Amino acid sequence: MYNVSQPAPDFRMPGNGPLTRARDWLDARGKPAWIVAMILGFVLFWPVGLAILGYMIWSKRMFGCSNRNQRRAHYYAAPTGNTAFDAYRDETLKRLEDEHRDFVDFLQKLREAKDKAEFDQFMDQRDRKSED
Numbered sequence: 028m029y030n031v032s033q034p035a036p037d038f039r040m041p042g043n044g045p046l047t048r049a050r051d052w053l054d055a056r057g058k059p060a061w062i063v064a065m066i067l068g069f070v071l072f073w074p075v076g077l078a079i080l081g082y083m084i085w086s087k088r089m090f091g092c093s094n095r096n097q098r099r100a101h102y103y104a105a106p107t108g109n110t111a112f113d114a115y116r117d118e119t120l121k122r123l124e125d126e127h128r129d130f131v132d133f134l135q136k137l138r139e140a141k142d143k144a145e146f147d148q149f150m151d152q153r154d155r156k157s158e159d
Contacts, residue, residue: 065080065083104120
């Protein structure tokens with residue numbers, strides 16, 4: 028199942044070799060798919076498993092990076108041949124990406140403000156208890 032905020036990968040994009048397609052396929056299925064591929068690599072031929080493990084660590088796929096879901100999505104669409112439409116589509120996608128980034132930043136500020144308010148409330152209650 029694909030995340031709605033990210034486009035479904037197109038495995039037929041020109042210029043993608045078999046390793047890139049395999050990486051995208053594994054990324055679409057998540058961390059468990061990478062772990063299974065690594066284990067199978069070790070079972071079939073240990074240098075392959077070691078290479079996959081090294082790649083997972085180097086690319087930060089091994090450790091659940093919380094910023095991975097918040098990274099800026101880059102949408103790819105093949106040119107249609109109609110330059111006016113392609114320019115309109117690119118401008119619209121850029122605007123939507125900017126709006127998404129602004130919204131994510133806004134949500135982060137709201138979370139920080141809520142955390143600060145809760146901490147201030149805790150400190151006030153603690154101060155009242157110490158005065159008693």
